[in-house]
Amino acid sequence: FPSHDNSPELKTASIKGNSKVRTVAHKLSFITLTTPKHQNSTSAKFCHKHLLEPTLRILRQRYGMKSYIWKVELQNNGQVHYHITTEIMINHTALRNIWNNLLRKNDMLSEFKKEYGHDNPNSTDIHAVHKVNNLEAYLVKYITKEYQNETKLDGKIWDCSKNIKTADYFKAPLDFTTHQIIRQLQKTQQIVTH
Numbered sequence: 001f002p003s004h005d006n007s008p009e010l011k012t013a014s015i016k017g018n019s020k021v022r023t024v025a026h027k028l029s030f031i032t033l034t035t036p037k038h039q040n041s042t043s044a045k046f047c048h049k050h051l052l053e054p055t056l057r058i059l060r061q062r063y064g065m066k067s068y069i070w071k072v073e074l075q076n077n078g079q080v081h082y083h084i085t086t087e088i089m090i091n092h093t094a095l096r097n098i099w100n101n102l103l104r105k106n107d108m109l110s111e112f113k114k115e116y117g118h119d120n121p122n123s124t125d126i127h128a129v130h131k132v133n134n135l136e137a138y139l140v141k142y143i144t145k146e147y148q149n150e151t152k153l154d155g156k157i158w159d160c161s162k163n164i165k166t167a168d169y170f171k172a173p174l175d176f177t178t179h180q181i182i183r184q185l186q187k188t189q190q191i192v193t194h
Helices: 045-061 092-105 110-116 135-144 176-187
Strands: 011-017 022-026 026-033 067-074 080-086 122-129 159-160
Touching: 026 045, 045 067, 045 080, 045 092, 092 122
Parallel strands: none
Antiparallel strands: 011 022, 026 080, 026 122, 067 080, 067 159
């Protein structure tokens, strides 16, 4: 994520639990957001518009998120889930409330409620990262890894914040061979460029 020396600065947070307070280092959060069984949970386009975009907006406005990369994947059951890498620290319960409120607003928890008797699934996961060597290479490898599902998604597969899009290290000269490969992928509709 953008910084003067191209490495995210370590932040610290005090975490209270069982009468002890400990300080932990924080560089990034890897967040996973899952969708429950629902007719719209297999549509990347629907989930992006009604779930992911509002979540990102809330994280920017309430928690000051500036840098992030997200990727959508399908769970084994064909339902959409998202991975977000960001610089912010957020409480798991707060994130779960944001995500579940959006699921509830879009009537995506009714089947879950019928089955389990409540509408507050454990739909989020957060892992704080403070030690990743060569973070940029790790993220590029993760984002560009070959799509593991045979099912083609009906929407955007990944994106990032504007500050990452405009960072110089995401630019590369376009040589003839790379240009030919991109044109061939466009012709076979394996990629869409803007």
